[in-house]
Amino acid sequence: MNDLSLLTPSLLDDYVTSVEQVWRQKQTDLNSDTVFRYGAYVGSAIHVFSSLDRAMDTAREHISLQEKNGRPVVNGSLILASSLSLSKGRFSRSWHAPPGGLWGCLILADTFLPIFRNLIPLIPGIACCEALRREGASSAAIRWVNDVLLDGKKQAGFLIEGFRSPVHGENFHLLGFGLNLNNSSFPPELQETAVSLAQFLNHPVDVNSFTLSFLAKLRYYTGLLLYEEEQWLSRGGGEEYEGEHPLIKRWKELSDTLGRRVRYGYDVVENPQYEAVVKTIARDGALILKHDDGTTSVEHSGEIRYC
């Protein structure tokens, strides 16, 4: 089915209960029912559009309008669109968003403590990669921070932008997502580097079904971040999260970045800065790179390309 307008919060709730929760219980020692409760607000309102300029802009307008009209902004609201006409990636790079893909934005109120907030960018990559693997793309992998690749080509990309609401000054994270699903043509500049799931599997996919799977996983991992925050506070909190956060652990399991030789740069396409080997990622998600002379760099932002 390829009609996003059929997606509703109650359909997502049913999917989570009947499919995702059952699968999750078999996969983890954590109390997944509790984790799902923490993330239940993700997708509690879903706004579907046939076409938008940019989903992030629509999210900003939605928040502003709600406030100006004296209405609350539903935390976890989703903006979904069948196509975007003015979509862009980082640094104003082009991002092709025709019908057939999944394009949208998740609105999250900033209720996270700082050390946990830094892990938000890992969530969409993990959720997407898991959904792809369950759909049959078993080689799907994450490239730091959250690009999702199928055989080295980019299938999905994510951006997170902060936004302060104009009336009440509330801070939001706008989690923008772009997933190539059934769209099969790319502009010339993206043909060598982008791929859709349908191209990879050699058959079209059920967009609604895939979207439910992706959103259910977004719900789980957002819940996991909040659940772990609560657990950490009940242990007394502190200056940093002790041990390895389950999000970092899962990210490592799904990523093909560790051990790879990479080009690094803040804007690696326009201005690559150096080449090094990825040693690991730190507890806070930072990339730890080993240079040829044996020294290491720790990068908290920027991006990489595999050599």
Added chain:
Amino acid sequence: MSDEIDFDEILGKYHSDPYEYVDIHAVHTGRVHFLVEEGSQIDGVSGEWKHILGTPLFEITRERNSKKITGTTNGVVSSIYSELEGSFVEAGEKLMTIRHPLKKKEIIESILKEVLYIFPAPERAKYFFSLDVQSRIEKKSAREVSVKPGDEIIIMSLMKRDTPVYYSGEKGVIHSVYFKPGISVDQGAPLIGVCPIDKLPLIEKIITRVKADWDKKD
């Protein structure tokens, strides 16, 4: 900021003691083991990408996790609390002081930091000016770009999460920019120094006077 500045007093201070004293504190609770002593020469970070670590200063161990803390600025250990060797210390406890020799540019910056409104980095991240501020800087210069509380002036980039940073401080023009796009800035380190427009002549006077005085001395 006062309009009256006693240049002789300020310059006299830097002439008699042209050093910055950098206090080094425990980064978190733990048992401390010193790796330097009083008088030790300290190297700061170096390398093209600031990836070569400075001299190891001390090791701090908490719950069997050991962390080596290295120097960020060059100088000499001028004092050290060696009685804390092997002891459990609290986060933020002062462990030693490094005497860092100041260059002319650093002295000017140091004086300016006392008279400008310094807007610090909220988190360790990379920073760049917001599109609006950047285009205004490109059209004129930073010193002609005015900012006021509530303005979105800088974008903080951390793990592909871009967050607008809103200015909170005195209204004025961006006099000093302390960050470079693509280079990480530590939490609390200065991002920009803002000067009220009517104080600009005073700031220029400080720079001219320090330069002239230091050149005369050299």
